[in-house]
Amino acid sequence: MYPKPGRQGKIRPPRRGLNGGDESFESTWGTISSAIRQIHTKNASDLSYEALYRHTYRVILKKKGEQLYQSVLQFEKDWLCNEVKTKAAQLVSSSLVADLQAGSANTTANERRVGGEKFLKGIREEWQDYQLCMSMLTDVLMYMKERVYCADHRQPSIYTTSLMLFRDNILRSPPNPNHSDLTVQDLLNRIILDQIQMERNGDVIDKHLIKSCVYMLESLYETMKEDLNQRLYVTAFEQHFLDASRDFYRTEGDTLLRESDAGAYCRHTSRRLREEVDRCRSTLSETTKSKIERVVEEELIENKIHDLIESESGVKFMVDNERIEELGLIYDLNARVDPKKAELVRAIQNRVVEMGNEINQATTSAASAPPQPAENGEDGEKGKKAVADKAVNQQTVAAIKWVEAVLALKDKFDLIWKRAFDSDQAMQTALTRSFTEFINSSAFPRSSEYISLFIDENMKKGIKGKTESEVDVVLEKAITLLRYIADKDLFERYYKKHLCKRLLMAKSLSNDVEQQMISRMKIELGNNFTSKLEAMFKDMTISEELTSGFKVYVANLGDPDPRRIELTVNVLTSMTWPLESMGSGSNEDLDGKRTKCIFPPAIDRIKKSFELFYGEKHSGRQLSWLANMGSADIRATFPKVPTKEGVKERKHELNVSTYAMVILLLFNDLAEDEGLTFEEIQAKTNIPSHDLIRNLQSLAVAPKTRILIKTPMSKDVKPSDQFLFNPGFVGKFHKLKVGVVTAGNKVEGDKERKETEKKNNDSRGFCIEAAIVRIMKQRKELTHQNLVAETLSILANQFKPDVNMIKKRIESLIEREYLERIEDASPPAYRYLA
Known part of the structure; x- marks a missing residue:
């Protein structure tokens, strides 16, 4: 009969005056002990639990509870030593012990598996039988449990104490005198570890059987307190498992490094980690999961990651051959043991x-x-x-x-x-x-x-x-x-x-x-980085407006000349544009002297006209004409030659550099067979030698644009060479572009690069000085070390200053009285002078 919902059931003592009141303890114990034996021998079907409960009650009423408690425990101890231990001894054969001690040298894995499973099954059955008997006995002694040892005497229950007896008299004792150096617990540990190693090596084992033995170890404690950390699984088995696993994986890791490639090693390690997690879930205890993972990580990853990465098939090979998956595996492994992934x-x-x-x-x-x-x-x-x-x-x-x-x-x-x-x-x-x-x-x-x-x-x-x-x-x-x-x-x-x-x-x-x-x-x-670049585009926009305005200006003058030259001008701000690096060296000759190009009269007139126009808009500004940067479109007419359509003149529109235009216009005033030497052309135009050579090569040497004839004909140009107009020039197209040799952007030569670096270092010097003054103006006084450090920090986004350059600039500022040294300062320091 069950209690009504919401009400707690109570154990009520039998009514007083029951028969047998004068019965002795020995007589009652004889009845109880006989019943306990029948429970252990699985012959309890005829027992009356009500009668046994009354016997227990009478003993307690007579103040014999302690005697009954001790008698029951002694009975259980005797039963374990005489009955259970005997059966456990039968499970242990000499061959089983020898196989476990000798390892796998003398037997096959299957033989060890069968022998081990037989032992585990025997221990499991004895444990499960004993646990069941203790549950039944607890029911028989329920009144004793509730009224005597739980409440009054604060003693552990018969069930708890009996399990401790199983621990001490079965697990912690030798199975028989022939193997006094081994306990049942030792054999249990070795067999479980051997079974696990077999599974690691690819054999199939009975996971459920091992799990049931693990449940037994998790049910037993080192003390009566029943602390989770004091479970026998933790104190007597787990560390052995971790130590054996560490040895196994250390050896396996060494072997894998020698015999397999890095990718296979990574895949194997990942598989081993998954296997251990699954093993804790299906065979051992979930509480071991993090511990065994750490063992595998230490032995297969942490201790091997350097050698793995540096191996012949390691990271270098993976990167070179784009082994993305394997790199991902090695990344995952390294990340498990080191959040910073230092080795990778x-x-x-x-x-x-x-x-x-x-x-x-x-x-x-x-x-x-x-x-x-x-x-x-x-x-x-x-x-x-x-x-x-x-x-x-x-x-x-x-x-x-x-x-x-x-x-x-x-x-x-x-x-x-x-x-x-x-x-x-x-x-x-x-x-x-x-x-x-x-x-x-x-x-x-x-x-x-x-x-x-x-x-x-x-x-x-x-x-x-x-x-x-x-x-x-x-x-x-x-x-x-x-x-x-x-x-x-x-x-x-x-x-x-x-x-x-x-x-x-x-x-x-x-x-x-x-x-x-x-x-x-x-x-x-x-x-700051882009301000001058933006200014260059602004100049180009302003130049377009100036060109349009100049055209209107010329039209308003009413010049009747239909052949008037059209002019497009780019007016550049000298501080914004890197004009010194243009062309072959701007308007400087080989000796470094700045020269001015002599323009033909027609060009000079339009040039002066623009200067007048610009001066009206911007008084006080001076224009410097850079002929080496310009270009011109000119029309050239060649003598009549016979064609399929009759005798016709040949006309071409030539796109040439400004210097080439100046050169070609010289030949307008010459007879057909009259020419000019290199030196004569230079004298009439004042074009720098290096630019003149390049333009003459384009006009007289380049196969497709030989508008001039060079005598003698060769690719190089010498001062004595003579140039004539080429009346027989034939171009494939009406419009022709005459390119200037090596006029495009190119890699600087050593000389140009040294010049660029020198100018850049000069510019850096000014930046360093400006930074130092800014810092000192704010800080007033500062040590040498701190001043250098702050200067490096401020300029880091622009360039990496040389410390020696900073020292020189500090000295320069001291000489110019921007700074002064603080006398007797230690460490050396400076003061800003307003």
Whole structure:
């Protein structure tokens, strides 16, 4: 009968006056002990639990509860030692012990598995039988449990104490005298561990059987307190399991490193981790999961990760062969044992730098390799010039290829970062640091120039035919490379130079794209970086307005000359444009003296007319004409020649440089067979020698534009050479462009580069001084060390200042009385002078 819902059932004692009141304890105990034996022998079907309960009650009423408690425990101890232990001994054979002690040397895995399972089943059955008997006995002694030892005497229950007896008399005792050095617990541990090792080696074991034995160990405690950390599973088995697993995985790790590749090692380790997690769930205890994971991580990952990464099939091989999946595995493994992934980060950084340095070295070799000999085996000045031209082109091509190779490397590692490294922030930082390192390597000082050349090439040709999104990709790649450059001031110098040529020679395909690029630079580097670039575009816009205004001005003058020359002018602010780096050296001759081109009268008149117009708008401003940067469209008429349609004159529209126009106009006043020497042309035009040579080569040597005849005919130009008008010139098209030899943007030579670096260092000096004055004006007094540190910090976004340069600039400021040394200061310090 069950109690009503909501009401707690109570155990009520039998009514007083029951028969047998004078019965002795021995007689009652005889009845109870006989019943306990029947319970143990599975012969309890005829027992009356009510009668047994009354016997227990009478004993307690007679104050014999303690005697009954001790008698029951003694009975259980005797039963365990005489009955259960005997059965346990029968489970242990000499061969079983020998096999466990000798390992797998003398028997097969199957033989050990069968023998071990027999022992485990026997122990499980004895445990489960004993546990069931104790549950039944607890029911028989229920009154004793509730009224005596739980409440009054604070003693553990018969059930709890009996399980401790099983622990001490079965598990912790030798199974038989022949094996006194082994306890049943030892055998149990060894068999379970042996079964687990078999499973690790690929055999099938009875997981449920082992789990039931684990339940037994989890049900027993070291003390009566029943603390989870005092479970026999934890104190007597778990550490043995972890130690054996550590030995197993240490050996396995060494073997795998020797015999398999890194990818297979990673896959095997991941599988082992999954297996151990599953084993804790299905065979052992969930509480062991984190501990065994840590063992596997230490032995297969933490202690092996360095050797794994550095192995022949490690990270270097994976990166080179784009083994994305395997890189992802090694990333996951490293992340398990080290949140910073230090070993993998180091390996990836090293590989990026190695591959980057290989690109640098290949580019240096390609740029410095001797060019092919001049055609037709020519030697002398002619051959040297041809070889020099090829060398320039070779270096420029190498520069573009360097940028493309670096971008390809960036794309490669971006893919690895996204797909293998899960877009990890630490890995991204490492990649950025690596690219910055090799791009700014002291052994490769050309990166700023090469990146600017790459942008220049794309602005002139690369974006042609591309969609807006494709153009965005090109711009973003350029900005990405720009982020890596340490000396951004040097990049700015080159970019201004290349932009200058694109704008003045109308080489840029799209002003909108140019403006987009500058906008991106402004976001990335700030207004100071782009202010002069924006000013260059502003000058171009103002120049268009001036040209339109000049046309109106000329029209208002009412000049009746129908052949009047049309003039388009670019008025450039001298402090904004890098005019000194244009062309072959602006308007300076080989001796460094500045020269002024002598224009033909017709050109000089229109030139002076514009000066008058500009002076009316901007009084006080002085214009300097830079003929080496201009171009002209002229019409040329050649003598009549017979054609299929009769005798006809040949007319061409020629697009030439300003210098070429000046040269050609000299021949208008000469007879057909009259010519001019190089020296005569130079005397009449005052064109610098280097520019004159280049333009004469374009007009008299280039096969498709030989408007002049050179005598003697050769590719080089000498002072004694004579030039005549070519009446037999035939052009394929009505409009012809006469290009100037090597007039485009190209890699600087050593001399040009030294000059650029000198100017850049001078500019840096001013920046350093400005930063020092700004700091000292705010701080008033500062130690030398702190002043240097703050200066480095302020200028870090522009360039990496040299400490020696900072020291020199401090000395210069002291000499000019901006600063003074504080006497007897330790450490050395400075004071700002207002």
